[in-house]
Amino acid sequence: MPRRIVIGIRGIGHRVIDSIWRLGYASRFFMLTLLKSGTSMRRFSLIIRELYFTGVLTLIIILVSGLFVGMVLGLQGYETLQKYGAETAVGTLVALSLVRELGPVVAGLLFASRAGSAITAEIGLMKVTEQLDAMGMMAVDPIARVVAPRFWAGVISMPLLAAIFSAMGIFGGYLVAVVLIGVDEGLFWSQMQSVVDFRFDIVNGIIKTCFFGVAVTAIAVFEGYDAQPTAEGVSGATTRTVVTSALVILGLDFVLTSFMFRGVG
Amino acid sequence: MQRSTMDLWVGLFVIAGIGALLILALKVGNLGTYSEAQSYTLIGNFENVGGLKIRAPVKSAGVVVGRVMDIQLSTKTFDAIVTMKIDNRYQFPKDTFASILTSGLLGAQYVGLAAGGDEGMLKSGDKIMKTNSALVLEDMIGQFLFDKASEDDGEF
Amino acid sequence: MTTETLVEIKDLNFSYDKRAVLKGINMTMVRGKIIAVMGGSGCGKTTLLRLIGGAVTPSSGYVKVADQVVHELGRDELFLLRRKMSMLFQFGALFTDLSVFDNVAFQMREHTDLPEPVIRDLVLMKLHAVGLRGAHNLMPAELSGGMARRVALARSIALDPMLVMYDEPFAGLDPISLSVIGNLIRRLTDALGMTSIVVTHDVHESLKIVDYVYFISDGVIAAHGTPAEVRRSVSPFVHQFVHSEADGPVPFHYPAATYATDLNLESSFA
Incomplete structure (x- = not known):
């Protein structure tokens, strides 16, 4: 029996050491990516190419989901608010929920599952097919040439995608509340404008998306680069990217929100 | 491609x-209606701020002119010190009257500024001398009942 | 013909964790020749190439390329050296997101400031050398295995290296593509005056084209010599390898306890 306990404790210790080691390894990789970003900054066409894959190809899902999330918010918000005779506040409700929380978080989750997984799979496959090794043998650093452009493209696209998501959502809320239900258009916008604060709501939302962009792409490139060079390795890494990103986005969102809106409410 | x-x-x-x-x-x-860069600070001491929150609007004649930045308790007078940022476009005379008001019956509270007639204007960091505390509903009801009781007393 | 040594390997040892992969290898590779390194699967041939390329560091001993000890070089010096050598990976390792043209142009764009028209001419020349000038617009996914290998060959000679290493260049090819690649390696080596190291387990094709052969077995050099010497060799290992026999000095069975013990036959009747 005591032997079992020792084995159990050893198992816990092993896992803790492993995960700390991996965290350190990931941080070191992240620093290397930042240090070796010079090449992609000088040759911006490398980033543009990746912007197409991370940004443009994620656009469709962001546009459609943004529109529907906004429409649902408008519908549900109207149902509840009209009981209190405050249906003109539906614009405020839609805008605040989107700009503060739903925009950054949902866009971040969609970004992780569409672009993040693609980045991991692509880098992982390049590793499996020895493309990264080949690049190293050609005296080209794969971190500078492959990882850094993808990282920066992700960091640039994420805030833009989240902004498009929020704008699309507000448009969806407008469609439902004003066009379909018939809430007064002027009141819809003026109520929204009188409550939504540029500095506290919009800028804070953008800051959040920047954090999410860095986190998701850093996880995606690391998982891809670190993947076991087999088919299962790459599929496992892709799954880990999506799961870890989702958890990190939600956790970060709580931490950032509690910092940003401290003393309010 | x-x-x-x-x-x-x-x-x-x-x-x-x-x-x-x-x-x-x-x-x-x-x-554009409100910008932090072009603003100045005013301070007001209130006996009771009621439910006033940070970032609550500061209004004059119903127009938003600034926002509440900070609310603290003075350890000397045990008043609430309210710091407000006011848009530079709006200047107020020295004898401006600040009161904590409620929008609607149960709405959010805000600071209302009523301009006086003084020649001199308030500068950044100045303290508003004339303030009026928030109306606390419980106090109001208590007051009403007390008045009613004394009226009844008078009749007898 | 020059007999200058390009690659010198001395008492080279390498182990992964505690498993020794290479044990005391000595090799001398002469400029302008094709040297084959042969051995069974998993005998450390690929590791040897990685050691020459400086991707891994030996446990002891050294690899000298052009009089420089590879593992003692700093990062920048190593990258300078790597520009003068190149490697053809097992399945080509073409960059799947770039076209054939861009794959061959890759190193020219990364390492030189050549104007685009010059790069275009150079790339088409390299592709012409492997007979695929007409395929320059295709993507790697559209190529057959043999064509991909030829494109990779064109890419590896893009900067006219002094040393090209081939990791299993014949693996998974049909007989025609196989001899096409073999002949290309021979022709390009002679035409460009480079040195080639071919790691392979394809005896028949490689004996046709190479100048010198090393056999590695179990981490040591089992035999070496010119193809003619190898064919005449009486060494049991070389005989087994050259004549593809299933059992011999290289055992069919992985080391294990006796068959009877493993099946519990002894204990149950004891």
């Missing part, structure tokens, strides 16, 4: 993203 097609799409994407940011800033956030 041709290089030029890709460039075009990325260009469209970036323009759409920046456009969305601008829409959020201008149409939703109403940037």
Whole structure:
């Protein structure tokens, strides 16, 4: 029996050491990516190419989901608010929920599952097919040439995608509340404008998306680069990217929100 | 994928993203009516701020002129010290009257400024001398009952 | 013909964790020749190439390329050296997101400031050398295995290296593509005056084209010599290898306890 306990404790210790080691390894990789970003900054066409894959190809899902999330918010918000005779506040409700929380978080989750997984799979496959090794043998650093452009493209696209998501959502809320239900258009916008604060709501939302962009792409490139060079390795890494990103986005969102809106409410 | 097609799409994407940011800033956030850079600070001591919150609007004649930045308790007088940022476009005389008001019956509370007739204007960091505390509903009801009781006393 | 040594390997040892992969290898590779390194699967041939390329560091001993000890070089010096050598990976390792043209142009764009028209001419020359000038617009996914290998060959000679290493260049090819690649290696080596190291287990094709052969077995050099010497060799290992026999000095069975013990036959009747 005591032997079992020792084995159990050893198992816990092993896992803790492993995960700390991996965290350190990931941080070191992240620093290397930042240090070796010079090449992609000088040759911006490398980033543009990746912007197409991370940004443009994620656009469709962001546009459609943004529109529907906004429409649902408008519908549900109207149902509840009209009981209190405050249906003109539906614009405020839609805008605040989107700009503060739903925009950054949902866009971040969609970004992780569409672009993040693609980045991991692509880098992982390049590793499996020895493309990264080949690049190293050609005296080209794969971190500078492959990882850094993808990282920066992700960091640039994420805030833009989240902004498009929020704008699309507000448009969806407008469609439902004003066009379909018939809430007064002027009141819809003026109520929204009188409550939504540029500095506290919009800028804070953008800051959040920047954090999410860095986190998701850093996880995606690391998982891809670190993947076991087999088919299962790459599929496992892709799954880990999506799961870890989702958890990190939600956790970060709580931490950032509690910092940003401290003393309010 | 041709290089030029890709460039075009990325260009469209970036323009759409920046456009969305601008829409959020201008149409939703109403940037421009209030800017931190061109503002000055006023301080007011209130006996009771009631439910006043940080970032609550400061209004004069119903127009938003600034925001509450900070609320603290003075350890000397045990008053609430309310710090407000006021838009530079709006200047107020020295004998301006500040009171904590409620929008609607149960709405959020805000600071109302009523301008006086003094020649001199308040400068950044100045203290508003004349203040009026928040109306606390419980106090009001208590007062009403007390008055009613004394009226009844008078009749007898 | 020059007899200058390009690659010198001395008492080279390498182990992964505690498993020794290479044990005391000595080799001398002469400029302008094709040297084959042969051995069974998993005998450390690929590791040897990685050691020459400086991707891994030996446990002891050294690899000298052009009079420089590879593992003692700093990062920048190593990258300078790597520009003068190149490696053809097992399945080509073409960059799947770039076209054939861009794959061959990759190193020219990364390492030189050549104007685009010059790069275009150079790339088409390299592709012409492997007979695929007409395929320059295709993507790697559209190529057959043999064509991909030829494109990779064109890419590896893009900067006219002094040393090209081939990791299993014949693996998974049909007989025609196989001899096409073999002949290309021979022709390009002679035409460009480079040195080639071919790691392979394809005896028949490689004996046709190479100048010198090393056999590695179990981490040591089992035999070496010119193809003619190898064919005449009486060494049991070389005989087994050259004549593809299933059992011999290289055992069919992985080391294990006796068959009877493993099946519990002894204990149950004891």
